[in-house]
Amino acid sequence: xxxxxxxxxxxxxxxxxxxxxxxxxxxxxxxxxxxxxxxxxxxxxxxxxxxxxxxxxxxxxxxxxxxxxxxxxxxxxxxxxxxxxxxxxxxxxxxxxxxxxxxxxxxxxxxxxxxxxxxxxxxxxxxxxxxxxxxxxxxxxxxxxxxxxxxxxxxxxxxxxxxxxxxxxxxxxxxxxxxxxxxxxxxxxxxxxxxxxxxxxxxxxxxxxxxxxxxxxxxxxxxxxxxxxxxxxxxxxxxxxxxxxxxxxxxxxxxxxxxxxxxxxxxxxxxxxxxxxxxxxxxxxxxxxxxxxxxxxxxxxxxxxxxxxxxxxxxxxxxxxxxxxxxxxxxxxxxxxxxxxxxxxxxxxxxxxxxxxxxxxxxxxxxxxxxxxxxxxxxxxxxxxxxxxxxxxxxxxxxxxxxx
Numbered sequence: 179x180x181x182x183x184x185x186x187x188x189x190x191x192x193x194x195x196x197x198x199x200x201x202x203x204x205x206x207x208x209x210x211x212x213x214x215x216x217x218x219x220x221x222x223x224x225x226x227x228x229x230x231x232x233x234x235x236x237x238x239x240x241x242x243x244x245x246x247x248x249x250x251x252x253x254x255x256x257x258x259x260x261x262x263x264x265x266x267x268x269x270x271x272x273x274x275x276x277x278x279x280x281x282x283x284x285x286x287x288x289x290x291x292x293x294x295x296x297x298x299x300x301x302x303x304x305x306x307x308x309x310x311x312x313x314x315x316x317x318x319x320x321x322x323x324x325x326x327x328x329x330x331x332x333x334x335x336x337x338x339x340x341x342x343x344x345x346x347x348x349x350x351x352x353x354x355x356x357x358x359x360x361x362x363x364x365x366x367x368x369x370x371x372x373x374x375x376x377x378x379x380x381x382x383x384x385x386x387x388x389x390x391x392x393x394x395x396x397x398x399x400x401x402x403x404x405x406x407x408x409x410x411x412x413x414x415x416x417x418x419x420x421x422x423x424x425x426x427x428x429x430x431x432x433x434x435x436x437x438x439x440x441x442x443x444x445x446x447x448x449x450x451x452x453x454x455x456x457x458x459x460x461x462x463x464x465x466x467x468x469x470x471x472x473x474x475x476x477x478x479x480x481x482x483x484x485x486x487x488x489x490x491x492x493x494x495x496x497x498x499x500x501x502x503x504x505x506x507x508x509x510x511x512x513x514x515x516x517x518x519x520x521x522x523x524x525x526x527x528x529x530x531x532x533x534x535x536x537x538x539x540x541x542x543x544x545x546x547x548x549x550x551x552x553x554x555x556x557x558x559x560x561x562x563x564x565x566x567x568x569x570x571x572x573x574x575x576x577x578x579x580x581x582x
Contacts, residue, residue, distance in 0.1 A: 181577045182214045184280040188266070188292045189312075190219035193239055198462055200310070200372060201286060203562065204569065209240035211579050216280075218273070220266055221245035227252055246270050254405065254438060255323050267291035271299075279303045282576050288315045290335045297342040306576040309339060310569075311348035311357055312372075317484040318407075345572050350486035351509050368568045371487050373560040379466055379496045386467030395453075396429045396539055399472040399499070401465060402490045404437030407483040409504065411443070413476055415528035416535060417452040423532075429539065430455065432472060434465050469497045473545060474538050479505035481525045486510065495519070495556035500548035502534055513559075519552040 187201035197203065205217045221230050229250065236243050248266035251258040270292055283300050287293040287309050300307035316332035340346070340357040346367040348354035354367040361367075391397060398417075402408065413431065420426045431452065433443070436459040447454045457468070469475075475494040479485060486507045494501050501520030503511065504527075514520045521537065524530040538545050559565065570581040 180212055180214055181282070181579055182278065182280040183208055183216075183573070183577065184277075184283045185215065185217045185285075186270075186283060186292060186296045187217065187219050187286040188263075188289045189224050189286070190217065191223065191225055193217070193243060194235060198374065200562075201284075203375075203566070204284070205241045206239075207570075207581070208573070208579075211581065213577070213579055215241035216244060216277075217241060218244045218246060218270065220248040222248040222250055222262070222266075244273065246273060255319060263289045263291040267295045271295045274299050280305060282306050282308070282573065284308045284310065284573070287311045287336075287339055288313055290315050290332060290339065293339045294335050297339045301342055306344050307342055308345040308347065308572060308576075309343040309357070310370075311346065311353040314353055314356055314484045317356075320482070320484070344576070347569060347572070349488075350507075352486040352507065368572065370565055370568050371560055372489055372492060373562045373565050374492045374496055374556075375563065376496055376556060376561040377563065379493075382463040382466040383470040383497070386463045388468045388471045391471050394428055396474070397432050397472040398429055398474045398476055398502075398535070399432040399434065399469060400476050400478065400490075401434045401469060401493055402488075404433070404435050404440040404443055406439065407480050407485060408437075408439075409478040409480045409526060410439075411446055412504065412526055412528045412531060413478050414443070414447050414450055414452060414454070416531040417454075418450045419528060419532040420536060420539075421451050424536065426536070426539065427453070429453070429535070432468065433457065434460055434468065466493075466497070469493060469499070472497070472499060474535070475499040475501045475520075476531075477501055477503045477505050477510070478531075479507070479525075481506065487513075492556065492560040495552045495560055498549040498553035498556075500538055500545050500552060502531060502538070504531060513555060517551045517555045519548050519555055 185201050185205055190199055190201050192199050193202045205215050208215045223230050246266055246269050249262045251262045283296055283305050285293050285296040315336060316329040337360045340360045343361060345365055346354060346357045347370050349372050351369050354369050358367045417431055431454040433456045444456055486509050502523055503514050503520055504523045504525045506525050511522050514522050521534040523534050574581060
């Protein structure tokens with residue numbers, strides 16, 4: 179019998195076979211089986227802060243995409259954003275009343291408002307409910323907006339979602355363990371890193387390899403959001419130390435990404451004697467092409483940030499780059515150590531970061547060896563063709579469909 183599977187993912191950014199989004203990838207895979215698949219997401223693109231342009235792309239998909247109306251907002255941390263999520267949740271609740279009850283709901287967390295609607299709907303209609311935890315709310319907001327009176331109700335909502343889940347998937351052990359602490363069902367939970375399609379990554383690298391890098395330069399790179407969770411000022415300060423104290427002037431910092439603090443980081447770097455390039459947000463294939471010719475990656479996470487295993491970790495590993503890591507997360511620091519794929523640094527300590535960067539700068543053989551180990555991590559832990567089998571197995575368990 180044809181199974182009806184509902185995917186709910188508030189922040190799904192793209193669709194189709196070429197998408198790098200976890201939920202779009204899952205919808206694509208499910209649509210090839212004996213299933214009816216619907217992916218519900220927002221009509222507002224959080225990454226670009228603009229309404230989604232509905233194109234003919236959607237009509238060519240093998241699965242149904244439903245866009246739920248969400249008011250626009252400009253800032254990631256703002257009352258307007260919380261209100262926007264509240265309104266979208268109400269619209270989702272109305273929509274769910276119009277469709278038949280599915281056989282299974284697979285839901286991203288966060289946002290909490292959307293996941294709460296899905297959790298209540300699943301409980302009321304006795305639908306098996308699998309959650310996929312992408313980030314921890316309200317923990318992720320605390321370093322920016324420390325308002326306990328706001329976070330208490332958010333924590334209560336998160337706990338309800340975690341308790342309601344019949345199965346828990348998370349993008350890190352840290353997130354999984356947080357949810358399992360309040361879920362009393364006989365489940366173990368599964369950690370499935372966000373990861374990447376390694377075969378597609380390699381194709382992009384070969385097709386879009388960057389050829390204009392000067393041979394006498396060492397490129398230190400950062401990929402991702404330019405926001406409050408990312409401490410690029412420490413990296414800039416470390417590079418200034420290297421330039422002024424050591425006279426090393428051929429390290430260039432390549433910053434690929436955009437975000438609310440981009441102008442702040444650009445202005446700060448202008449006052450320093452360093453070589454830095456802000457590329458802005460790049461198409462994924464172009465980013466891969468540049469990443470592939472870099473020498474060292476930096477993972478500069480702000481002190482107290484709730485993040486654990488994140489997107490850039492997979493990209494750095496796939497590119498075979500040694501990593502300079504300031505992130506406090508023990509889960510990632512342990513990966514760096516156990517794979518010998520880089521050097522852990524003190525958080526918010528430009529002097530220590532500079533010293534570790536000099537070690538890699540002066541030891542090309544070490545960079546090569548750590549780069550090989552980094553790539554091994556990608557093959558072991560981050561390749562979706564292997565790691566996502568865990569997700570397939572859980573869906574098979576509750577629907578009896580057979581992944582090919």
